[in-house]
Amino acid sequence: MTSDQSAGSQAGLEETADVFSSVSKTSDTPLPDENPRFESLGLSAEVLKAVSESGYTTPTPIQAQGIPHVLAGRDIIGIAQTGTGKTASFTLPMIEKLARGRSRARMPRSLILEPTRELAAQVAENFSRYSKHSKLSMALLIGGTSFEDQDRKLDRGVDVLIATPGRLLDHFERGKLMLSQVQVLVIDEADRMLDMGFIPDVERICKLTPFTRQTLFYSATMPSEIQRLTEQFLSNPVRVEVSRPATAADTITQEIVEIPHNDWAKREALRRLVREGDVKNAIVFCNRKRDVDVVARSLSKHGFSAAPLHGDLDQSVRTKTLDAFKSGEVQLLVASDVAARGLDIPEVSHVFNFDVPIHADDYVHRIGRTGRAGRSGQAYMLASRADQKYVDAIERLTGTPITRRAMEGIEIREDLGGKRHERGERGRGRTSKRGHDRRREPTASSPEAAPQQMAAPDEPKPEIQQKFRAKDKAPRQSAVKNQAVQQPRPPLPANVACTEDAAQLPAFLLRPINLPKAEKPAPRTKKAEAKLDASV
Template structure:
């Protein structure tokens, strides 16, 4: 089915063609016509299926006629993260270039003053994260009574992040007579309850089994020890494969993201990082570098796992097995997008067995194990071990004193000093081995300590 059969305007069809698309994805083909008919929608689709365009495209045509008013947006899109909100804004700019729609982006980490100025002018489309929206609403900078279309995107992620109470409060401030679109990769009971409460006779669209993984993605489990050294070594082996053109590597902790990125750079990889401790401009700058190819490896925490539409990612690596099985689906969904194929590797340490079991139960499939890597050669040992062995091998044998012949202490001290290996003057004297009770004294032997031995014939 071509886009022309979905009921979109000619201007919008031209923008879609200019963007390089000819046929809609299954979620787009199923969702766009009922959205244009002003129906409420529940869209259940795995990540990477093009669901963002399934609501952006019809919204542009719906909002093409009408006039915005100050502080009263005509439509509202709620996103769980700043990155997702920024991505939706990019979609509106790309597809709405032939329409004169105004847009505002309300996210944390950027100037609130500029956002307030945009609201004062009036906007047709407001894209926001719940926290910043509630903040501006509490300050009296925004009114939601003129909002006729609401989109709740990544609803299951909203649940994970604790935003459901905020969303419920936001829904109560919008007109009851409105169109509501809810999209989610999974439909847990709290999301079902939210939909029952705030959607009116919705049309449910499901293009894949909930929590299923993309069949275009080849998945592997990589058994490793818990040692960070071995995991990094195994990761570098896999990254060195010629088919790895670019990759996103996911870690569970922000500290691991920073340390791994530093390690990869030291080994010559063009890597960058993105995590929650970074300011929003930094995060967007890193994403732009990755999209342009200036950086080919992006080490990320789960802040980047959901919804980011980065084309052509050949591989995903779970350096840490995800704690929550849903996160696995969203992580590996960064590859194999828009009909392309991809590969996902998940490192499995002994403590990750339960996490992997939960992932396989959720997805309903057994993930094959990758054969163990060859045992590293001796020269691949940790660098701090080799110098110690080499120093021991180079050290000359210590001269031994005759066993049966007593020697004056002054002569004994002089002999031991001559037999001692040459000392690096830069090393502290305390590093010299201590062989006897008097070895701590480095000066001449005082006369009163000299013992004269009389040997009887």
């Protein structure tokens, strides 16, 4: 960047600060007083060429506000939802700042932290697109891939390092990485890192980087823990907020489908919504990983093209699933919140909330997967009476009531006896009933007994009869044996001397013992008695 460009960007900060302070909620809404272009943000010709080749001409509000401050070297606190273009708001000026200089082995010049592998891979893809006319090198450090390939890239030296906290610390502890040369540190999706428990790792990484670094901090919300982190590691930051913490795009049609509190009813309602709606592709959100697998299997069983996506899957499987969804091979992506956070899939027509999110903020992130770039989108949420408190929290957060409608024909299944199939009891109820029918003995008047009386089985062979007779005798013998054991003990023999507790002894200890008779002692003589008296 030339000195004239730097001076121009510095002079334009004060002029644009007040203008951009009241930016509208969505990224596709024009700015109040002017419609800036990327050429006015102080970017170089190489970066502008890459942006133009990517099909962008007008910056989004987060880009228009953030890029001049990043080029000026200020720390940033960016409050923006996913899908507002914040990735370009820090990658474009980063390319500009790193254009001069070269990297050293195992010492990256900039670091971008992402909470999930998918989001890190997506940022790496965008960085490669914007930096194709520069000579910057980049490495992606995420789990599920080979350490050796990542070590080779680090040994050659990289300008930009994009990583998840866990894999980054693994390389550091192995002595393959040093963070003493980091000039720009980006912490993206900080609120999601808080939910995933990465804040201690983020604090450790911040302490490993130089104190003089520039820190760019982005989060959709600002809870107290995130606020504490910014106060600890940012120096006089500029707050850039382009939308309220929880807003939905006007292009998204939201609807709550009221259903009974039953798993079967939820799956049936989901299938009916997919069949009735003009669903090009959709993301189905579940609260738990286990439910992600269950719903994906259920949809596939009923003929839908569905695939699961959650954190327990191998990285190769997750990458293959995302590629299949983007290419159209998979129509329905059943995902958890963590796995789908920040995914850039621009043409998602529908979002289905199979489970009502426990945290109201997650609802905004979920439905933000559709209705992007001015396109219309549909967002459905399956809810029962048990979910009412979560629905109320969502409506309080968004400030807008959500339209409700009942799904006709969706009821809790009942068996012939009128018993309701509650959650997890349908299979056990059927099995128990079958077992009860097998144990019930048919009477002569019952319809089950008639076929048995009419059907005369063939007589078994003699050797088979003997075999079954031998088996029938065994239990009777054991019964006689048990009966003999339970008989009262016989009285004690008269010639046995015992105490009062002898009656409590086992019977085999009370049998009389025939001892040999003791011989009578020989009478003592006078000589023997005299000898005994002398000894005494």
